[in-house]
Amino acid sequence: MGSSPGMGRSKRAHFLRAALPCLALTALQSGPVAAQSLTPDLFNPNRGGFAAPETLPTRRTAGVPQAPSDALPALPDPNADPRKRQQTPATSRVGQVPTYGLPAANGASGSGYDSLNRKRQQPKLYPGQPKPKRPVGPGSPVPPATPDRTLGPPRIAPPPSETAHKVPVPPAMAGNVPGQPLRRRLKADDDAFGAVGDYAGSFLIKGGLELSAGYDTNPARLNKPVGSPVYVVAPDLLVASDWERHALFADLRGSFSGYTNNMPATIDGFASPSPVEIDRPDFTGHVDGRIDVDRDLKLTSQLRLRLATDNPGSPNVQAGLQKYPVYATYGTTIGFDQTFNRFQVAAGATVGRTAYTDSKLTDGSTFSNNDRDFNQYGGVGRFSYELKPGLKPFVEIQGDTRVHDQAADRNGYFRDSNGGYAKVGSSFEFSRILTGEVSVGYSARNYVDPRLSQLSGFLTSGSLIWNASGLTTVKFATDTQIAETTVPGSSGVLVHTYGVEVDHDFRRWLTAVGKFTYGTYDYQNQGRNDKTYSLEGNLIYKLNRNIWIKGTLRHDILDSNQPTSSSQGTVVMLGVRLQN
Numbered sequence: 001m002g003s004s005p006g007m008g009r010s011k012r013a014h015f016l017r018a019a020l021p022c023l024a025l026t027a028l029q030s031g032p033v034a035a036q037s038l039t040p041d042l043f044n045p046n047r048g049g050f051a052a053p054e055t056l057p058t059r060r061t062a063g064v065p066q067a068p069s070d071a072l073p074a075l076p077d078p079n080a081d082p083r084k085r086q087q088t089p090a091t092s093r094v095g096q097v098p099t100y101g102l103p104a105a106n107g108a109s110g111s112g113y114d115s116l117n118r119k120r121q122q123p124k125l126y127p128g129q130p131k132p133k134r135p136v137g138p139g140s141p142v143p144p145a146t147p148d149r150t151l152g153p154p155r156i157a158p159p160p161s162e163t164a165h166k167v168p169v170p171p172a173m174a175g176n177v178p179g180q181p182l183r184r185r186l187k188a189d190d191d192a193f194g195a196v197g198d199y200a201g202s203f204l205i206k207g208g209l210e211l212s213a214g215y216d217t218n219p220a221r222l223n224k225p226v227g228s229p230v231y232v233v234a235p236d237l238l239v240a241s242d243w244e245r246h247a248l249f250a251d252l253r254g255s256f257s258g259y260t261n262n263m264p265a266t267i268d269g270f271a272s273p274s275p276v277e278i279d280r281p282d283f284t285g286h287v288d289g290r291i292d293v294d295r296d297l298k299l300t301s302q303l304r305l306r307l308a309t310d311n312p313g314s315p316n317v318q319a320g321l322q323k324y325p326v327y328a329t330y331g332t333t334i335g336f337d338q339t340f341n342r343f344q345v346a347a348g349a350t351v352g353r354t355a356y357t358d359s360k361l362t363d364g365s366t367f368s369n370n371d372r373d374f375n376q377y378g379g380v381g382r383f384s385y386e387l388k389p390g391l392k393p394f395v396e397i398q399g400d401t402r403v404h405d406q407a408a409d410r411n412g413y414f415r416d417s418n419g420g421y422a423k424v425g426s427s428f429e430f431s432r433i434l435t436g437e438v439s440v441g442y443s444a445r446n447y448v449d450p451r452l453s454q455l456s457g458f459l460t461s462g463s464l465i466w467n468a469s470g471l472t473t474v475k476f477a478t479d480t481q482i483a484e485t486t487v488p489g490s491s492g493v494l495v496h497t498y499g500v501e502v503d504h505d506f507r508r509w510l511t512a513v514g515k516f517t518y519g520t521y522d523y524q525n526q527g528r529n530d531k532t533y534s535l536e537g538n539l540i541y542k543l544n545r546n547i548w549i550k551g552t553l554r555h556d557i558l559d560s561n562q563p564t565s566s567s568q569g570t571v572v573m574l575g576v577r578l579q580n
Contacts, residue, residue, distance in 0.1 A: 125178075230571070325358065512539055
C-alpha cells in the first residue's frame with residue numbers, strides 16, 4: 001500500500017526545516033577546517049589523558065606544594081593497614097577517593113567472619129590435647145555435659161566453706177593440665193588427722209604407740225581401796241593388702257599397765273584376794289586371709305591370739321598371789337563363703353586352745369594351773385539372704401567341744417563339756433546413716449560331771465553405728481559369752497556386756513568421746529551375780545597426723561550380791577599418741 005500525497009508533503013517540509021539552519025551556520029564560519037591528529041595521549045589510561053594538566057578543572061592551586069610529577073597521586077591500597085600509613089601533614093585530599101573507618105574484617109577475631117577470606121591462625125595444642133570442636137549454631141541441640149577428666153564417681157561441687165581461705169591446688173596435682181594422662185582420684189579422707197601409713201610393696205602399714213600416765217584410786221578393785229600411780233604403754237599395728245584379687249589383713253593391738261605401788265599381802269589377817277604386784281599385760285590380734293577362687297566362691301581363714309589376765313575383783317583370782325597368772329587363747333578358723341545369687345552360705349571349722357601360766361604365791365611357791373588348760377574344737381555355719389540392698393537377714397549356728405588337759409579340776413569337778421548357740425538377726429545399711437548387725441538367740445552348754453547343771457541363757461550380739469550428724473557418731477555394741485570358772489559347784493559364767501559410745505567433733509582437731517558400759521556376770525548354781533558399770537570420758541587434741549594428746553577420766557563400779565566383793569575406782573590419765 002503506498003502513502004497518501006498529504007503525508008509525503010509533510011515529511012519533506014520537516015526535512016527542509018532542519019537543513020536550512022545547518023546551511024546558514026556553514027556559510028557564516030570563516031576559519032579553516034582541520035582534522036584531529038593521533039597523539040600518544042589518546043592511549044593514556046590516567047585521568048586527564050585527553051587534556052593538558054594545566055587545563056584540568058581539578059588541577060592543584062598555587063598555595064599547595066606540587067608533587068614531583070604532574071600526574072595525580074595514586075589511590076590508597078585498600079588491603080594496607082591504615083594505622084601504618086605515613087600521612088603527610090600538608091597532603092591534599094583533592095582528587096583522591098575518600099576512605100572511612102577501618103577496612104573490612106580488620107578487627108575480626110580468630111573465630112569471627114572475615115569478608116576478605118584471609119587464613120586464620122590455628123591455635124597451638126599440647127601433645128595429646130583433644131582438638132576443640134567448632135561452636136554450634138543457633139537452634140542446635142544442647143550438647144551433653146563433658147565428663148570429668150578424673151576417674152571415679154561424678155564430682156559434686158563442694159560448699160563455699162570447703163574452699164574458702166585455702167591455697168589452690170596446682171593444676172598438675174589436680175589433673176587439669178592439657179594433655180596430661182587421666183589421674184585416679186584419691187579417696188576422700190574422712191579423718192584429716194588420721195594416720196597416713198606407709199606402703200611396703202603392696203601392703204599398707206599403719207602403726208601407733210600410745211604413752212600415758214596417771215593415777216588409779218583402786219587398781220586391784222578391793223572393797224577397801226588402795227590407790228597407785230599407773231602408766232600404760234599401748235602399741236598397735238595395722239597391715240592391709242592392696243591386691244586386685246585375694247586379701248590379707250592383720251590387726252594387732254596390745255597394752256601393758258604398770259603400777260608403782262604394791263598391794264598389801266594380807267587384809268584383816270587373811271590372804272589378800274588381790275596379788276601384790278598388779279601389773280597386767282593385754283593383747284588382742286588376728287590375721288585374716290581370703291582367696292578368691294571365682295566371683296562367687298571364696299576361701300577364708302583366720303589366725304587369732306588373746307593374751308590377758310583375770311579381771312581384778314573376779315572370784316577366779318586365787319588368794320595369796322604374788323602377781324597375776326597370764327593366759328593365752330589362740331586358734332584358727334578355716335572355711336569358705338559361697339554365693340548363690342542373693343543367697344549366701346558361709347561355714348568354717350575352728351580349733352583353739354587356752355593355756356595358763358603357773359601361779360606364783362607370796363611365800364615363793366608356785367601353783368599349777370593345768371586344770372584350767374583346755375582345747376576347743378568346733379564349727380560354725382551362717383546362712384543369709386539379701387532381701388534388698390542394705391538388708392540381709394541371717395541364721396547362724398555354732399557348736400563346739402572343750403577337752404581339758406586334766407579330767408578333774410582342783411576341786412574335783414570334771415569340766416569337759418559340749419555346747420553351742422543358735423541365733424537369728426540381720427545386717428543392714430540405711431543410707432550410710434545407720435549401719436551394723438543385730439542378732440538374738442539362745443546358748444547352752446552341758447558338762448560331763450553330773451554335779452554341774454546345764455549352763456544356758458538368752459544370747460544377744462550386735463554392733464550398730466549411727467551417724468547422727470556430720471560431727472556426731474553413736475556406737476552401740478553387745479555381746480554374750482560363756483566363760484569357764486574355778487568356783488566350786490558352778491558350771492560357768494554367763495556374761496552379758498552392753499556398751500554405748502558417743503563421739504563428737506568440736507573441731508576437726510578436737511574430739512570428745514563418751515563411753516558407758518554395763519555388764520552382768522551370772523555364776524550359775526552359786527547364786528552370785530555381779531554387775532559392772534563403767535563411765536568414761538576422753539578428750540583428744542590432734543596436733544597433726546602424727547601426734548595426738550589424750551586425756552581420760554573413768555569411773556568403774558563393781559556391784560556384787562556377795563558381801564565384801566563390791567568395789568569402786570576412779571582413773572585419771574594423760575598421754576600422747578604417736579602414729580604414722
